[in-house]
Amino acid sequence: MQSKDGLxxxxxxxxxxxxRSLFDKLWQAHVVHxxxxxxxxxxxxxxxxxxxxxxxxxxxxxxxxxxxxxxxLTFGTVDHNVPTxxxxxxxxxxxxxxxxxxxxxxxxxxxxxxxxxxxxxxQGIVHVIGPELGLTLPGKTIVxxxxxxxxxxxxxxxxxxxxxxxxxxxxxxxxxxQNRPKSMLVRVNGALPAGVTAKDLAxxxxxxxxxxxGTGSAIEYSGEAIxxxxxxxxxxxxxxxxxxxxxxxxxxxxxxTFDYVKGxxxxxxxxxxxxxxxxxxxxxSDPGAKFDRVVEVDATRIEPxxxxxxxxxxxxxxxxxxxxxxxxxxxxxxxxxxxxxxxxDIKGGTPIAELKVDRVFxxxxxxxxxxxxxxxxxxxxxxxxSPRVQMMVVPGSELVKxxxxxxxxxxxxxxxxxEWREPGCSxxxxxxxxxxxxxxxxxxxxxxxxxxxxxxxxxxxxxxxxMAAAAAVAGHFxxxxxxxxxx
Amino acid sequence: MQPMRIHHGIVAPxxxxxxxxxxxxxxxxxxxxxxxxxxxxxxxxWRYDSAGNPRPEFLLNREPYTKATILLAGRNxxxxxxxxxxxxxxxxxxxxxxxxxxxxxxxxxxAANNGLLTVALPEEKIAELxxxxxxxxxxxxTINVETLTLTxxxxxSAKFPLDPFRQHCLLNGLDQIGITLQHESxxxxxxxxxxxx
Numbered sequence: 001m002q003s004k005d006g007l008x009x010x011x012x013x014x015x016x017x018x019x020r021s022l023f024d025k026l027w028q029a030h031v032v033h034x035x036x037x038x039x040x041x042x043x044x045x046x047x048x049x050x051x052x053x054x055x056x057x058x059x060x061x062x063x064x065x066x067x068x069x070x071x072x073l074t075f076g077t078v079d080h081n082v083p084t085x086x087x088x089x090x091x092x093x094x095x096x097x098x099x100x101x102x103x104x105x106x107x108x109x110x111x112x113x114x115x116x117x118x119x120x121x122x123q124g125i126v127h128v129i130g131p132e133l134g135l136t137l138p139g140k141t142i143v144x145x146x147x148x149x150x151x152x153x154x155x156x157x158x159x160x161x162x163x164x165x166x167x168x169x170x171x172x173x174x175x176x177x178q179n180r181p182k183s184m185l186v187r188v189n190g191a192l193p194a195g196v197t198a199k200d201l202a203x204x205x206x207x208x209x210x211x212x213x214g215t216g217s218a219i220e221y222s223g224e225a226i227x228x229x230x231x232x233x234x235x236x237x238x239x240x241x242x243x244x245x246x247x248x249x250x251x252x253x254x255x256x257t258f259d260y261v262k263g264x265x266x267x268x269x270x271x272x273x274x275x276x277x278x279x280x281x282x283x284x285s286d287p288g289a290k291f292d293r294v295v296e297v298d299a300t301r302i303e304p305x306x307x308x309x310x311x312x313x314x315x316x317x318x319x320x321x322x323x324x325x326x327x328x329x330x331x332x333x334x335x336x337x338x339x340x341x342x343x344x345d346i347k348g349g350t351p352i353a354e355l356k357v358d359r360v361f362x363x364x365x366x367x368x369x370x371x372x373x374x375x376x377x378x379x380x381x382x383x384x385x386s387p388r389v390q391m392m393v394v395p396g397s398e399l400v401k402x403x404x405x406x407x408x409x410x411x412x413x414x415x416x417x418x419e420w421r422e423p424g425c426s427x428x429x430x431x432x433x434x435x436x437x438x439x440x441x442x443x444x445x446x447x448x449x450x451x452x453x454x455x456x457x458x459x460x461x462x463x464x465x466x467m468a469a470a471a472a473v474a475g476h477f478x479x480x481x482x483x484x485x486x487x
Numbered sequence: 488m489q490p491m492r493i494h495h496g497i498v499a500p501x502x503x504x505x506x507x508x509x510x511x512x513x514x515x516x517x518x519x520x521x522x523x524x525x526x527x528x529x530x531x532x533w534r535y536d537s538a539g540n541p542r543p544e545f546l547l548n549r550e551p552y553t554k555a556t557i558l559l560a561g562r563n564x565x566x567x568x569x570x571x572x573x574x575x576x577x578x579x580x581x582x583x584x585x586x587x588x589x590x591x592x593x594x595x596x597x598a599a600n601n602g603l604l605t606v607a608l609p610e611e612k613i614a615e616l617x618x619x620x621x622x623x624x625x626x627x628x629t630i631n632v633e634t635l636t637l638t639x640x641x642x643x644s645a646k647f648p649l650d651p652f653r654q655h656c657l658l659n660g661l662d663q664i665g666i667t668l669q670h671e672s673x674x675x676x677x678x679x680x681x682x683x684x
Contacts, residue, residue, distance in 0.1 A: 033673040038652050041670055043677050053569065055520035064664070069674075081518060096518040103520050139683070147569040147593055161593055163571035165600035165663065173667045175674060179650070181592075211505060212563040215592060245566060247592050272684045279683035311505050311566075332504045332561060339503075429568075431514045438537065450509040450567060452532050 019286035026158040039177040045140040053145030057168035084421035124397020127151040127365035134264025138253035153250035154234035188223040195481035198233030199464035202240035203305040214246030225299035232371035243312040252284035309340035324348030360391040364428035367445035368396030379469035382486020386475035391418035490660035496556030504561030508573040526579030565594025
């Protein structure tokens with residue numbers, strides 16, 4: 001197999017004329033070795049590392065007297081544990097968290113890996129900084145010891161979340177053993193209605209196919225509604241591919257992608273840029289490309305979406321009701337609903353719009369980018385957060401923070417009574433001090449509503465940034481499409 | 488990685504679907520930099536109350552399940568976070584086999600990399616195993632990785648599927664990095680190829 005740019009794949013058995021999908025092209029271009037009865041060895045172009053899932057991997061390298069094969073293709077940052085208050089960022093009170101961050105510093109120094117540390121202008125959530133620095137590019141294979149690595153697929157990259165043993169494997173060999181996933185096309189037909197975002201679309205898709213609907217698969221999202229999404233929106237969508245169980249989510253690169261990437265610090269420049277774009281234009285799925293499964297989604301029926309339960313698939317439109325256990329399709333689902341309602345302390349049949357919130361969190365690798373903060377700010381402008389609600393806004397990176405402040409978004413959040421924090425993963429998973437108290441109910445722009453995810457006993461409802469902001473003002477969920485601008 | 492050929496042990500029936508890795512090992516235990524010592528925190532929030540006292544009603548706090556080595560669970564086991572700490576917590580507790588209708592991908596791979604066997608069986612077969620576990624206190628299974636069979640002392644015998652490569656690695660306790668480094672020349676050849684830009 002040889003494409004016109006001269007990139008040769010070892011997959012000699014594939015016909016040169018058969019139409020190929022984006023996934024087929026990405027996979028074939030990265031095959032290092034394949035043999036019957038063994039997983040394929042794929043080359044990895046970019047390995048992002050953070051403090052939580054790497055210390056044991058570096059320790060493994062040391063024990064086996066191994067080096068990092070390609071420190072130049074490895075990039076580190078700290079995000080999961082870092083406090084988001086200025087006074088504690090450089091003085092972490094949690095000694096275990098501090099040791100883990102110090103371990104990453106030592107590991108990056110010892111093995112020659114660039115680290116975007118706290119205080120560095122490049123620091124931020126690993127899935128926010130990869131794209132904004134131009135490290136994440138179309139055509140790449142990207143891995144990180146974090147399930148939300150699927151985010152990077154928004155650029156037409158093959159991005160796979162891995163465990164710590166695999167992190168060690170990639171550090172040592174710059175390759176990953178993978179069984180070829182099944183391919184799945186999610187075609188989103190029609191346009192999203194006004195006021196409906198990529199987050200709502202993503203939650204609606206998970207609701208449609210289930211939290212294991214994508215298991216074993218690489219998903220490509222296509223269709224009119226996807227083409228119309230910004231890069232931020234595509235990142236939100238691909239970020240949540242893992243919540244449907246998919247190994248990766250991806251969107252074919254187009255002009256929107258190239259416009260986003262151009263001029264970013266680590267993106268190709270000059271003549272390399274032209275060559276890169278020429279190559280990237282060859283990546284979209286060929287007409288007639290085959291997929292193992294095709295799912296059709298009607299974008300026009302999607303509303304602002306809210307999760308009510310303890311799994312990202314347990315969700316309903318804002319106009320809908322919390323389901324009753326007897327509405328489950330089988331015994332497993334009925335038991336699941338019953339358990340979730342008990343944990344969430346809500347009754348089946350309750351209108352979603354009647355659910356009151358105590359806390360609001362805007363941020364995370366799902367919705368912590370500039371466009372997300374703009375959406376939340378535009379709802380808050382001229383309004384005040386309800387006195388019974390505490391709202392926290394956490395930018396996804398130093399760059400997002402700087403850009404938001406340059407636009408005055410921080411002023412809008414602060415004058416509305418919300419907190420404006422420093423960048424990190426924060427209350428998406430509450431590894432740092434930002435957590436819910438037992439029983440607190442939170443409207444969150446993050447990605448998981450599992451039991452205790454944001455703090456033991458905490459209750460999480462996943463929504464878009466504009467829905468979160470509207471809930472902060474109203475004190476309960478409300479349809480942001482009917483929102484009245486403030487004075 | 489420890490090889491596994493034949494395993495015999497007590498089955499703990501955890502009748503829940505979509506058991507996510509946040510439940511298997513909550514976030515507060517991910518700050519440690521060691522690979523061992525996670526067993527006491529396995530299913531922490533289900534296993535202990537907020538004061539840290541064991542909840543007597545939780546499965547793994549009851550005899551004989553404190554000595555279980557096989558976990559039986561509902562579909563989509565291990566969904567969510569990529570944290571390998573979930574596999575470490577299970578093995579550190581003593582669980583060497585998880586049997587469920589299906590597993591989430593990343594957990595499945597993490598399990599394989601730690602010698603934790605994942606056995607996927609059809610829903611009906613899983614339901615039968617739950618019924619047998621309920622009918623026979625201290626229910627035990629024997630799992631043979633060579634013949635890919637699962638048997639109990641009450642007449643059950645079933646085949647289970649396993650990827651041949653995983654079977655080979657598990658039977659021999661093989662190190663994945665060692666296997667890959669045998670392809671060093673292929674990696675070098677790949678790196679030497681011309682790039683599109």
